[in-house]
Amino acid sequence: MKNIVLIGFMGTGKTAIGRRLALRLNRKFIDTDLEIENITGKTVAQIFARHGMIRFRSEESLLVQKLARQEGMVISTGGGMVLNPENVRLLKENGILIGLEASPEVIFKRIRNKKSRPLLMKGGNMMEQIEGLLKERGGAYDVAEYAVDTGAFPLEESVEKIIQYLKEKQYL
Numbered sequence: 001m002k003n004i005v006l007i008g009f010m011g012t013g014k015t016a017i018g019r020r021l022a023l024r025l026n027r028k029f030i031d032t033d034l035e036i037e038n039i040t041g042k043t044v045a046q047i048f049a050r051h052g053m054i055r056f057r058s059e060e061s062l063l064v065q066k067l068a069r070q071e072g073m074v075i076s077t078g079g080g081m082v083l084n085p086e087n088v089r090l091l092k093e094n095g096i097l098i099g100l101e102a103s104p105e106v107i108f109k110r111i112r113n114k115k116s117r118p119l120l121m122k123g124g125n126m127m128e129q130i131e132g133l134l135k136e137r138g139g140a141y142d143v144a145e146y147a148v149d150t151g152a153f154p155l156e157e158s159v160e161k162i163i164q165y166l167k168e169k170q171y172l
Contacts, residue, residue: 097145
C-alpha cells in the first residue's frame, strides 16, 4: 500500500489535512517537521538558528530515506522537502504525491501569527517574503500527481477531494 505524501508551501494545510486524511483512511500519520524535531530534540527554528538551512535539509533527506522504505502512511512534508530532486525521487518510489496549494493571501492569513517559520523570521514585510519564496519555488510543487487548492475549500472538502481522487485512481 503506497504512502500518501502531501507536499506544498507552508500554510497550505499539509498537517491539518494529513491528520484528518490519516484518520479517515485509518493510516499512520507522519509530519516530517515534527519527526525531525523528535529525532534531533530541537525545534525546526532552533535547527535553522544554530546549524542553518543546509543542516535542516540534510535531516529532511535522512528522514525521507527512512520513510521511503515504509508503506501505508500519510506523510506531511515540510514546504522545502521537494526542493531536493532526490527527496522527490524517493518519495515517489512508494508514494503518491498530492500537492496542496493556496494563494499568498490565504497563506499569510494562516501563518501571520506563527513564530515558528524560520524562513519568514527575517523581519520585514511577511507578505512580500511569502510571495518571494513562492516565486523562488515556482514549479517545485508541480511534481504532485494531483493538487487541491485548500484556500478554495474547507478542510473536510479538501480531504474528500483527495480521497475521491485516490479512489478514482484505484489507490484505495
